Amino acid sequence: MPTKTFPGNYKNLEYISHFIIKHAERASFSRDEVYAIQTAVDEACSNIIDHAYKGENRGKIKIQVNEISNGLKIIIQDDGEPFNPDEIPTPDITSPLEIRKERGLGMFFMRKLMDKVIFDFSQSEGNTLTLVKYKGSFS
């Protein structure tokens, strides 16, 4: 199971994407699906830096990529503040720009693009986010 650990800063988002793209392509996802997986992981890691670590270079992001039957399971772990997805509002993407609140867009993208998005927290493991994408599920 390919696993890599990255320092939690924005500059590493590009290297995280390279790592994810390589394994998604190896798993024979379509180019649109690879882009979707890249987006979900990028948004997840940006959220970790912004909300779990509350800033850059305050902890690491560990990413494990597992090929599963007809898909890919990606497990992302951090040691930041416990993350409660229920506290993140769903953005109203139809409200007028002047009053529109943009928080929650990253989470919204993750849920739209992946087949499973599961958050978990434990004292020993910290935050664990599991993302699953199946081939042929992209609409």
Added chain:
Amino acid sequence: MEIIITKHPSFDLIKIDGRIDSYTAPEIVQSFELLIHDGRYNFIVDLENVSYISSSGMLAFVNAKKSLIQIEQGAIIFAATPHRILSGFQMAGFDQLFDFCENASSAADLF
């Protein structure tokens, strides 16, 4: 990411190459702030060579649009937008905020 800004009489052409994410988006925010501060309000943003855009990247353009709405002038038109980048804007509902043209010269006709 690389940003090249070319000034024209009625608009500025902003050509962006590479990834637009949380690391690079602040550069776009800063570019718009400087241009708007200089009294430049009409923009064509050429996205042909953009390989990826995150939500924070999209918000860089949305916030520039908000600044233009506040001063009640100007426009941002995207040109040569790759289909995966356009899909991201559509998913976020941001495609309703901007005009999208096939290329920079057809966008220039709108100014």
